[in-house]
Amino acid sequence: MTDTIDDLLPELVRFRRDLHAHPELAFGEHRTAGLVADALRELGLEVHEGVGGTGVVGVLRHGEGRAVGLRADMDALPMEERSGLPHASLFSGIHHGCGHDGHTAMLLGAARHLARTRGFAGTVNFIFQPAEEGKGGALAMVKDGLFERFPCDAVYALHNWPDLPAGQARTRPGPIMAAADRFDITIKGRGGHAAMPHRTPDAVLAASQIVVQLNTLVSRRIDPGESAVLSVTRIEGGHSHNVMPAEVALTGTVRSFDAVSQDAIESALKDSVEGLCHAAGCEADVVYTRYYPATVNTAVEASLALRAAASVGLVAEVAERPAFTSEDFAFMLRERPGAYLWLGQGPRRTGEADYRPLHHPCYDFNDAVMAHGVRWFVAVAGLELAQVPRLA
Ligand SMILES: [Zn+2]
Ligand SMILES: [Zn+2]
Structure with a gap:
């Protein structure tokens, strides 16, 4: 037939x-x-x-x-x-x-x-x-x-x-196929003179620490038997050699295969950003978007x-x-x-x-x-x- x-x-x-x-x-x-x-x-x-x-x-x-x-x-x-x-x-x-x-x-x-x-x-x-x-x-x-x-x-x-x-x-x-999530993080300092870092929260330094910390989430916060990916794909902020920017933005993607890992990454990401920003004297705004499960x-x-x-x-x-x-x-x-x-x-x-x-x-x-x-x-x-x- x-x-x-x-x-x-x-x-x-x-x-x-x-x-x-x-x-x-x-x-x-x-x-x-x-x-x-x-x-x-x-x-x-x-x-x-x-x-x-x-x-x-x-x-x-x-x-x-x-x-x-x-x-x-x-x-x-x-x-x-x-x-x-x-x-x-x-x-x-x-x-x-x-x-x-x-x-x-x-x-x-x-x-x-x-x-x-x-x-x-x-x-x-x-x-x-x-x-x-x-x-x-x-x-x-x-x-x-x-x-x-x-x-x-x-x-x-x-x-x-x-x-x-x-x-x-x-x-x-x-x-x-994986779940696809996106995160958009805005790190807010105040901006100021780069020669006086003690007077201005450093959003660039906080962003750098966040990028490093986010790259540990899959290895440290996910069951080793499961797999997931987190990639920071955009970092943007500043325009001068002697001005500390008021804001730095990060964007990236998360891929996972089970709801437990997906939830764990989202919550660990938010905790990491909040904690590191707090330590740096910055404020953070995190938008975590789940596209496809x-x-x-x-x-x-x-x-x-x-x-x-x-x-x-x-x-x-x-x-x-x-x-x-x-x-x-x-x-x-x-x-x-x-x-x-x-x-x-x-x-x-x-x-x-x-x-x-x-x-x-x-x-x-x-x-x-x-x-x-x-x-x-x-x-x-x-x-x-x-x-x-x-x-x-
Ligand atoms: Zn396609
Ligand atoms: Zn297709």
């Missing part, structure tokens, strides 16, 4: 390249969402637009049974494309540098295949979400009642993964995701470790069991001349793996819906 997916590929590749040429930013995916909604309607699906902003949900029902959610993200990045490809972005400063054009096309391919074959009993909800890149489109859909309006026993997504060769797939039970797969669904990948001929293995990048599918996984899969994009490998990481100005989804993603989504739906319906 999966062989018929091959017939869909030329049209899916054309569709994907059209999206690539017409990228849209977070919550501005009007053209993309419109094309997706039209395509789903043509297939006879029940289509809901404007879910969580520009999100689209297509519902395919066939008999009684469980319900599964399959998710793709539709947004591009605010960056210049430099690929020089015939289907390169037509818009300056917007680029499908994360391959979400491929995700959208693959999920649409799965919808086409399942709509015409209907070899399942139950409901498939095709979830096309806006704004994965930093704006939390998944959370917007969840807040808009995604899972109340479209109940799902489990939810699945994939990401094209350039560090993995084509034909391979990885996921793991537990965390697969960790993306945490449930064990049963991670195993199903790998079985689905293996069943369509992919080399499917448990990922040894999670990635420190983050992903807003995390918000959906907080609500429902599910799993997130890395789909190999190779043959490009790290170190080879044509290797392009995600978010590279020349990044382009590899159309050669389009069929892999379509088949995986179809196989996931098949395995999920073949299970005994859950008791309400």
Whole structure:
């Protein structure tokens, strides 16, 4: 049955390249969402637009049974494309540098295949979400009642993964992507003459001590069995050789995989800043922002995701470790069991001349793996819906 997916590929590749040429930013995916909604309607699906902003949900029902959610993200990045490809972005400063054009096309391919074959009993909800890149489109859909309006026993997504060769797939039970937090610290002295430091709190010195202290938090305040990252990425203050500035600003990021570590870092960071500023006679202002939580797969669904990948001929293995990048599918996984899969994009490998990481100005989804993603989504739906319906 999966062989018929091959017939869909030329049209899916054309569709994907059209999206690539017409990228849209977070919550501005009007053209993309419109094309997706039209395509789903043509297939006879029940289509809901404007879910969580520009999100689209297509519902395919066939008999009684469980319900599964399959998710793709539709947004591009605010960056210049430099690929020089015939289907390169037509818009300056917007680029499908994360391959979400491929995700959208693959999920649409799965919808086409399942709509015409209907070899399942139950409901498939095709979830096309806006704004994965930093704006939390998944959370917007969840807040808009995604899972109340479209109940799902489990939810699945994939990401094209350039560090993995084509034909391979990885996921793991537990965390697969990190929580991403940001901190902005303002250290307030008073400002004064640099020749009279005894009369002025030294915000530069306090900032320096804070940078050093923050770099000890992961090693000293987190369980050694867990992992986390804290990086100070900006330090700004002063403009002269003989003036002590009134303020110094620090910014940085924190990545973690579990709520205990995340809470511990946030509270230790605030304590450190407050204590060091107090000792230096400065005041501190700390804004700690949690963007995305960790993306945490449930064990049963991670195993199903790998079985689905293996069943369509992919080399499917448990990922040894999670990635420190983050992903807003995390918000959906907080609500429902599910799993997130890395789909190999190779043959490009790290170190080879044509290797392009995600978010590279020349990044382009590899159309050669389009069929892999379509088949995986179809196989996931098949395995999920073949299970005994859950008791309400
Ligand atoms: Zn991205
Ligand atoms: Zn992405």
